[in-house]
Amino acid sequence: MIGEISIGGVYLPSILLLAIAAVLLTGLxxxxxxxxxxxxxVTYRPLxxxxxxxxxxxxxxxxxxxSA
Incomplete structure (x- = not known):
């Protein structure tokens, strides 16, 4: 995982893009x-x-x- 990704000249942290993908996969x-x-x-679904x-x-x- 690299530190930042440039999308249209705007640098976004890679963890933000991974979090967006994780939200979509969690919903699925x-x-x-x-x-x-x-x-x-399950007692408490949000947890x-x-x-x-x-x-x-x-x-x-x-x-x-x-990759090492």
Missing amino acids: ASRLLSFAGAYRV VDLALFVLILGLLALLTGP
Whole structure:
């Protein structure tokens, strides 16, 4: 993962773009979990959604990181 990405001359931090992708993927995963009925065993759904977002963001950061 590099520090900044230039889009039309505007420098954006790469973590911002990863966070936007993570929000989209979290929304998709949340809909799939809801459709599968997995939220019936969860006490507090927003906390599960936040944890899912953090896990997806971390995975994206690891996958886009520098290759050693």
